[in-house]
Amino acid sequence: METAVLQVFRYDPEKDQTPYYKEYEVPVEGTLLNALLYIKDNLDPTLAFRAFCRSEVCGSCSMRVNGKTKLACKTPMKELVETWKGKPLRIDPLNHLKVIKDLVVDIDKPIEKMKTLIPWLVPDPRVVPTDPMHESIIYPEEMEAYKDQIHCMLCFSCYSACEAVEDNDRYRGPFAFSKAYRFQVDRRDIETAKEKRIRYAISGGLWSCVQCQKCLYVCPKGVKPAEDIQNLRGQAVKKGFTDKPGAKKLKHFVDWIYATGQINRLYLPEEVYGNREAREKLTKAYTEMGVEVWEVPKPTKGLMKFRDIYLEILSKEDKALDLDFSHVRKIDRMVSEIFKADICTIIDRAHEEGRSSRGLISKLKGLLGGK
């Protein structure tokens, strides 16, 4: 029978000064959990790890293989052997959590962190009847909004893999934001609770997420925490929490991409941190190296139609007013000064010629209070 060697992290705080790795030869059959149970039954009953359901619903047996977070009962031994091409398989406890013993870690901390984000339904009495024999009506399509988030089984795989947890102890953890977001999009949840969740999410590190997507990768249940964090950020800005750098960054993206089809990295430090010097320094450095510095991106062909599509989508999603048109006009002026081509004139001319699509101009005028 084909076998593989597992180097398993061992640490018993009562006996061991420092952790060490112990090697076990296990059959390459079934899952990593099978291999661990094989060790416990046949080689070494003292090895401690958590396991319960054996079939990926309980979330007990998450751990790391060569640094990568895995749910043991969902990880075929064969796949591990193939991935690591004969390299030894080093089994470690989850990252970012205190080791209690061997592969068992203390998960109270992430649970406590999660609790700060109100990860439960706070029913709105106008939607959820207080009479216990009355049903609250929920349409199937409403549930689409949280169909992935409800799969979280608290295995803490994402917490282990998280880059933000790594460098910010306050950070609540990817799963916690997904749990919170699940209620943000539930019509039954009361508005005041939604407001609070956003406030607590911000103080819990909402803007510290680096968007590395590792949480999506390691989640055994297809939850997408990094995307939920994006959703929460959007909600935060929408609810008026606009003082954080991240909110200003988002504004930069929304406005500049609409205006020019591109972001403007030169202006980001200024618009986010009020740091004008950064642009000047960078411009100087590049100029000295002989690189031509463009103050604004060159408007590309099709930009006007691109704007149409952009605005159309935002209008449909009831977000057209998120565009800061005075900012856009400012950008337009910069563009026209540099490229000697007046975007506003182009739009007007297009309108006169009746080439404007989908009533962009009237929409703009409507928004700006014109006719």
Place this chain on the structure above:
Amino acid sequence: MVKVGFYQGCCFQGQDAHMFETMKEMFEKIDVEVVLLEETTCCGGNTIDEENRKLSYAINARNIALAEREGLDMLVSCNTCYMVIAKAKRALDTNKKLRDEINALLKEEGLEYRGTSRIYHLLDFFRDVVGYDRIRKAVKRPLKGWKVAAYYGCHVLYPKEIAVDNSDNPSSLQEILKALGAEVIDEYEGKDACCGYHSFFTDKSMTLKKLNRILGGVKKVGADIVATPCPLCFKSFDIYQTNMENSPKVPSSFLPEIMAYAFGIDKEKAGLAHHLIKVEKE
């Protein structure tokens, strides 16, 4: 000669416009004609998704449709652009309602998303289309004695659905660097850490801690340079490194730059001369 549509994103325009010329010249050496997809826009940088995910899908449906109009596959050189566009493609390919809704808007511009163009990142393009052999043969100036730390960045490996290599144990970057004749270092502290680029304008402290970990790790193993297939990781290394209090001053390279250099293009033209942290190695 292979022809492929090149998506520029934000990294090949403005002050970085010269990078496309480097890219084009480098690709010529390995018989690839890169066609700039001129009318494309920013992918939204994974930030527009915060505003509205559908907007992100629409923008990128348009970007892909522009490649499809040319009948070309799309080559994306930035990890983040690649991930955002590949995610959009997945959403469009699996959700007909979304595709129809967005196509109705694209129609105005005479565009249609059909799902016919494949999206490549540099890494899988080099591996699957160009082949390591052709790279090896194009080398005029082998990177003999260059100790190069391989750094992938996140968005080519995660999430799994769009990964271009084995997410746990990738090998394509090492293979390319080896083909250039470099001594590859792929075990160092911080090799799997995020470069912190995207948090620079949301939580700057995160970026600096990430850079400290990665570049500190690179320095510790004695690498001459860290090479990455992602222009954003590169910017984080080269530009944001200057924001560090005790900068380790580790030189870095966007992969196509050292490829160009190894293919015999001079340092200036390869872009290696334009770094804030100088690449001294010859």
Place this chain on the structure above:
Amino acid sequence: MVELDYDIVIVGGGGAGLYAALWAAENTILKVAVMTKVYPTRSHTGAAEGGINAVLTHSVGDSPEAHAYDTVKGSDFLADQDAVDIMCKMGAAVIYDIAHRGVPFSRRPDGRIAQRPFGGASFPRTCYAADKTGFYILQTLYEQCLKNNVTFLNEWFLLSIIHNGERVEGLTAWDIRNGGVHLIRTKAVILATGGHARVYWNRTSNALGNTGDGTAAALRAGLSLKDMEFIQFHPTGLAKTGILVTEGARGEGGYLRNKDGERFMKRYAPEKMELAPRDIVARAIQTEIDEGRGCGPNGDYICLDLTHLGEEKINERLPQTREHAILYEGVDPVKEPIPIAPTAHYSMGGIDTDRLGRTPIKGLYAAGECACISVHGANRLGGNSLLDVLVYGRLTALEAVKYADEAPETNPSMAKAKDDEKRILELMEADGKEKLADLRRELGNVMMKHFGVFREEKSMKEGLEKLMEIKERARHVKVYDTSKKFNTDLITALEFLNLVDLAPAIAVPAIERKESRGAHARKDYPKRDDKNFLKHSVVKLKEDGNYELSWKPVTITKFPPEERKY
């Protein structure tokens, strides 16, 4: 040794335990704690897929009476009809309650809770949340407990129940994380520790920890266990592990084939074929295996063939089945049939309680799978376990609150705790002649061989002897890990000892029940015998280690026994 002090302690953090905790927390200012040997969301309620039965206000044509009738008929008339009546009438109330708390039940287009047909039910009354009903219920209840600041003793292992013959006084438990036996003083205890199908160690759909800890502790504390001979076997467990293959696999059109490729169900249920009730299919599969028509080199499994459904349908309708078959059996159902065999699934029997979940000891309650109320009798209907869990979690909570509010302070002696400490020490000092894993495997084999799908006097008597022998040998099992902190070697040993205590409690009534009823299928007595056996078996553990069997009447109100035909 730390002494802890509560008014109500709920042992077990699954569906019954958490729902009890929630109702207790919301209805009293008493000190309530949930003690669980894992973390609550790990509990096996989370593995329940199918759904939860209840007659809702929009269930046109259905009624709680019809639900009760189906339940009683399904139970082969062994369920107590007063209890069934309570459970069925409370269905809608608990469904709406948990829906209001956030359980994402699947909905009809008009926004009302959707219901689907289920085995043995005369109306489509099974509410469901996709194919993860139990999972969502468990998660939601946990969220609600966090909201209500419920005190959790996570990773604490129940050792003993302390009572004075009249009222409960406390518990002893092992703090898994830090090590150490603790005395817990409390006025009321709700046991919600789940089932014990792990006694069939090698062939069960249950989680590793479904070892009947509360049931065994109750047995050792002198309480009665009821109807223990009834164990439900699910027809389709993966051959290697016993992990469940959902009934949906047959529902979507899967075939069962023996080694000759024959769709043998035509000989057992020519009309319903693969879709006959669980017990009939399980018995058919077992018969094929027993009569030498099983597949594989050892002829010990049957093939569940989905290949004709095609990859697309399998991916769309049975993604989990495919994933599990590949992961746990190494077989891709798109390309080849899945090896399956019956797997021990659910314990109908358990701690003997009355229709409100009360035991004869005041302040001591049992709810969920560890209890035998009895609402399931000789055979549980699919979709009734989650209902049982919620209804009795809630009822016992209210009973416990009412009781603990007025009960005097208790004063349990330290003797039990000292005993338990000694017992654990002895485990570490045992001679180690017997290896835990080997003996446990043996226990599982004996149970499956002698008390499996089919039973027969001679074989069972042999089996009981072997069980008593295993019980004796279990005294020589050694715990090698001598550290206090997170000693999983110790926990698995304690769990095993619980199983060892429970196994004869299954065997003794199984031998004496000389009839076939529900899940208890005897080859030597193939017919139901209402004249002699329309009664509950009751087992007690005597001081001398013997198991004492007695019988008690079934409560029959509306539905007189009749032949169980579908």
